[in-house]
Amino acid sequence: MILLPPTTRFAGIALPQALAKALGRADRSASDAGEEAQLARHFDVIPRRWPAAPLTRLLDSSEEDARLSGWLRADPAYIRPDINGARLLGIGDALGIDPSDVDALLPALRPLFGDVGFPLDAPVPGRWYLRLPREAKLPAFASPDDALGEDVFEHIPDGAEARRWRALASEAQVTLHNHPHNAARIAAGKPPINALWFWGGGVMPDHAACNSPTVFSDDPRLHGLARIGNFTAMPVASFNGFDADALIxxxxxRDARELLERWLSPVVASGGELTLDFADGTAFTLKPGQRWRFWRRPLPTLAA
Known part of the structure; x- marks a missing residue:
């Protein structure tokens, strides 16, 4: 099983000949689109939601700490104003954050959140957390993957619960914009940390399981989930050969051509049974016997 980005990521790219032939002869199906729907096809999580903050908190602290409270990621971010609004251009580790950034900026932000009962900390430089009451009601925050590169105003949550968080986000922006540490970052050729991005709120799941015993992933949420689930999670870099029972x-x-040439072509060439699950709900299931479907034409591209 291979989890992949949406087929639109491959638009306009011609498939390698062997891959085009294999996909043309494969069984094709469609399911619900979206990251959570894709993950839900392979992971059983109860309650049925994907709270990133407590799952990554489990990696960054301990299970006892992660279960004790509700959690919300409040990741350091870079938002750049432009003529049409403001765009999220970087978040977390992508900003080159190190302990000196945490030591400089967190003391200025902690009173803002501490005064409303949400302690702020950063157990690792690129992942910042707010500790919340377990019963806290949160709006639907957008994940960084959904908002990166887009106008942030299109991803601002609404509703009664959102008012407080919009105000806190604005106050944090003012604090960060005025902080002298950002001038030092800019002088060093780094983007400023001028905002916090709230996302991934919730409490630790009660149950987690996966259809595969081994998962190769660089998603810290899945590594956190493995701590409480029935599977083993390892970095993608440790993958060293096709295993029908593994989930990759x-x-x-991000590089669509690399995905086709370095990953999909060699794995398909192995000849084993395999499913390619794309984030837009498209799936191809390949089986050895499909090679006799010689009347089917090769698939020229994954997306028109």
Whole structure:
């Protein structure tokens, strides 16, 4: 099983000949689109939601700490104003954050959140957390993957619960914009940390399981889930050969040509049974016997 980004990521790219032939002869199906729907096809999580903050908190602290409270990611971010609004251009580790950034900026932000009962901390430089009451009601925050590169105003939550968080986000922006540490970052050629991005709120799941015993992924949420689930999670870099029982998570890979040439072509050439699950709900199931479907034409591209 291979998890992949949406087929639109491959638009306009011709498939390698052997891959085009294999996909043309494969069984094709369609399911619900979206990251959570894709993950839900392979992971059983109860309650049925994907709270990123407590899952990554489990990696960054301990299970006892992660279960004790509700959690919300409040990741350091870079938002750049432009003529049409403001765009989220970087978040977390992508900003080159190190302990000196945490030591400089967190003391200025902590009173803002501490005064409303949400302690802020950063157990690792690129992942910042707010500790919340377990019963806290949160709006539907957008994940960074959905908002990156887009106008942030299109991803601002609404509703009664959102008012407080919009105000806190604005106050945090003012604090960060005025902080002298950002001038030092800019002088060093780094983007400023001028915002916090709230996302992934919730409490630790009660149950987690996976259809595969081994998961190769660089998603820290899946590594956190493995701590409480029935499977083992390892980095994608440790993958060293096709295993029909493994799940390979390539959703985060940005280079579509690399995915086709380095990953999909060799795996398909192995000749084993395999399913390619794309984030837009498209799936191809390949089986050895399909090679006799010689009347089917090769698939020229994954997306028109």
């Amino acid at each position: 998570d390539l959703r985060a890979r």
